[in-house]
Amino acid sequence: MIDIQDLTHVYPGGRKVGPRKALDSLTLSVREGEFAILSGPNGSGKSTLFRILCGLALPGSGSVRIDGIDLFAEPARVRRVLGVVFQNPAVDKQLSVAENIRLHADLYGISGPEFTARRDEALAWTDLSDRLDQKVETLSGGLARQVELAKVLMTRPRVLLLDEPTTGLDPSSRRNFLDALHRVQRERGMTILMTSHVFSEAEDVDRVAVMKDGRLLAYDSPQALKARIGTEMVVVQPDDAEAFAETLRVELGLAVRRHGDELRLEETENGEGLPMLERILERYRPRIRSISIKQPDLEDVFVHVTSRAVPDHAQAPETGKEAGR
Numbered sequence: 001m002i003d004i005q006d007l008t009h010v011y012p013g014g015r016k017v018g019p020r021k022a023l024d025s026l027t028l029s030v031r032e033g034e035f036a037i038l039s040g041p042n043g044s045g046k047s048t049l050f051r052i053l054c055g056l057a058l059p060g061s062g063s064v065r066i067d068g069i070d071l072f073a074e075p076a077r078v079r080r081v082l083g084v085v086f087q088n089p090a091v092d093k094q095l096s097v098a099e100n101i102r103l104h105a106d107l108y109g110i111s112g113p114e115f116t117a118r119r120d121e122a123l124a125w126t127d128l129s130d131r132l133d134q135k136v137e138t139l140s141g142g143l144a145r146q147v148e149l150a151k152v153l154m155t156r157p158r159v160l161l162l163d164e165p166t167t168g169l170d171p172s173s174r175r176n177f178l179d180a181l182h183r184v185q186r187e188r189g190m191t192i193l194m195t196s197h198v199f200s201e202a203e204d205v206d207r208v209a210v211m212k213d214g215r216l217l218a219y220d221s222p223q224a225l226k227a228r229i230g231t232e233m234v235v236v237q238p239d240d241a242e243a244f245a246e247t248l249r250v251e252l253g254l255a256v257r258r259h260g261d262e263l264r265l266e267e268t269e270n271g272e273g274l275p276m277l278e279r280i281l282e283r284y285r286p287r288i289r290s291i292s293i294k295q296p297d298l299e300d301v302f303v304h305v306t307s308r309a310v311p312d313h314a315q316a317p318e319t320g321k322e323a324g325r
Contacts, residue, residue: 001030001031001032001033001034001066001067001158001159001191002028002029002030002053002064002065002066002159002191002193003029003063003064003065003066004026004027004028004029004049004053004062004063004064005027005062005063005064006025006026006027006061006062006063007023007025007026007027007049007052007059007061007062007063007064008021008023008024008025008026008059008060008061008062009021009022009023009045009048009052009057009059009060009214010022010060021213021214022045022048022214023045023048023049023052023059023062023214024045024213024214024215025062025215026045026049026062026211026214026215026216027216028209028216028219030191030193030207031191032189032191033185033189033190033191034191034192034206034207035181035182035185035191035192035194035205035206036192036193036194036205036206036207036208036209037193037194037195037196037201037202037205037207037208037209038050038193038194038195038196038209038211039195039196039197039199039202039208039209039210039211039302040210040211040212040217040306041212041306043213044211044212044213044214045211045213045214045215046195046211047163047195048214049211050161050163050195052064052071053066053071053161053193054082054084054161055071055075055078055079058072066078066081066082066159067081067158067159069081081157081158081159082157082158082159082160082161083152083153083155083157083159083160083161084152084160084161084162084163085145085148085149085152085160085161085162085163085165086163087163087164087165087167089144089145089148090148090151091136091144091147091148091151092136093135093136093137093144094135094136094137095135095136096132096133096134096135096136097128097131097132097133097134097136097139097147097150098132098133100136100147100151101119101122101123101147101150101151101154102115104151104154105118105119105154108154108155110154110155118154118156119154121153122149122150122151122153122154123150125149125150125153125180125183125184126143126146126147126149126150126180127143127146127176127180128143128146128147128150131143140173141168141169141170141173142169142170142172142173142174142176142177143173145165145166145169145173145177146176146177146180148165149177149180149181149184153184157190158190158191159190159191159192159193160184160190160191160192160193161192161193161194162181162192162193162194162195163194163195164194164195164196164197165177165194166178166196166198166201174198174201178201181194182204199297199298199299199302200298202222202298203222203297203298204222205222206221207219207220207221207222208220208221208222208225208298208301210301210302210305210306212305212306217305217306218301218305222298225298225301225305226295226296226297226298226300226301228301228304229266229296229300229301229304230266230296231295231296232293232294232295232296233264233265233266233293233294233295233296233300234264234265234276234277234280234291234292234293235262235263235264235265235291235292235293235294236262236263236264236265236280236288236290236291237261237262237263237288237289237290237291238261238263238284238287238288238289239287239288239289240287241258241260241261241262241263242258244263244284244287244288245258245263247284247287248263248265248280251283252279252280254276257303257304257307259299259303264300264303264304266304275293277291277292277293
């Protein structure tokens, strides 16, 4: 449903800053009905890719097809199947929920019985039915985001793009918004591509893409990505992360990944039958604030993947359930 091939984009720069490659031969596909999340560190190229997919920018080279339509050759046709929720709010806070929805419908020429049917259909996925007369400025952040979702659903898009839509929401509001999004995806069979920095949001999606420096480092299901690290890992919080990481590398020959003030070791055994945790405590207890064994999560995957020098291009295999889509 979303097919990106060899997309490259370079910002020209200026007198003090030279050209910067924001996208580097990026290839990525999202199948019909999938919910995919796009993640990556700041400067990874996510925002540039989002702008291109929305039709707000043209790349230097490459192609994008959405629902089989060439985005650059026929942008008007693509817009008919596309819905977009931007990071910055796109509702009028001085208007009521109903007025915002009516205004959006007017822009698309939706009126009469068709408007009523589409409005009720769009609101069915939200918690707004009893708040139609309230001004958006009186709503919580989560409900205000649901107004934006309801607006987008009025046009019945087949593909939905969202740019960090839960930014600034409290955990409860974030959960409610995502629940509504998952209901839409499941029941409408909608294809969703969403950028996010919140790893917990990616646990229940179909696939997660990780970008860095404009390149795709990994793309697979959350379960498959976590399986790359293994079933367990040792997490150490020492008094001096940089110095202790060097100690573990030199004295124990361990592969250490640093994440802030934490060190992560993807080995739990030292080859002699002694658990790595016990071995480290035995030799370095005074230098350790905390140490534990945990199952890897998507944050661990992010650290694991983005610390690599060479991209790991991992398209999801065409097997089992996915091969039948």
